[in-house]
Amino acid sequence: EVQLVQSGAEVKKPGASVKISCKVSGDTFTDYYMHWVQQAPGKGLEWMGLVDPADGQTTHAEKFQGRVTITADTSTDTFYMELSSLRSEDTAVYYCALGNYAFDIWGQGTMVTVSS
């Protein structure tokens, strides 16, 4: 059974960057994309982007273009999502989710608070 374990909560100042990790354990995962999804407090889900662990190729939603970097370290089965130039609107829970056209397995979420 595949499990995704994310890094802990972060508090950042506006303008800073945050890097969240997502470690995969269990079965093989290279046939699946790793997606990242944002959920602001009391709000719905928003797709941010993905990485294909087979070749490291990424794609991002335009909304996050230029600010988000998604990477995969297949040697440690760990994925990363870095969001830069943080602003208050980036306060949210960030999830990694493994899957192709659906998000089959989710991490537990990482709360990021942006506050001066």
Added chain:
Amino acid sequence: QSALTQPPSASGSPGQSVTISCTGTSSDVGGYDYVSWYQQHPGKAPKLMISDVSERPSGVPDRFSGSKSGNTASLTVSGLQAEDEAYYYCSSYAGSNSPNWVFGGGTKLTVL
């Protein structure tokens, strides 16, 4: 404003059936058979309930079913149980458009 439109709330009594709709466009829901549904309890991560319009992952009760007609997908929960009370989100692949995946705004299902 979410790309896919869901009713903000739905409700039913235990044992009843309830259907939640998810309306998109020909560029997402209507264009691909890649609609999925997620259940989210407060403070928890979402859980996949339906993929590829109507496929139920292993472990999901057969009380949950999905369908699609044109640009509208639907999730039906039959034989409602107390533990079904949660938020439900639909999602669709949107091809090469950005964002490549879109979500609905979520529906709060209340079991009366």
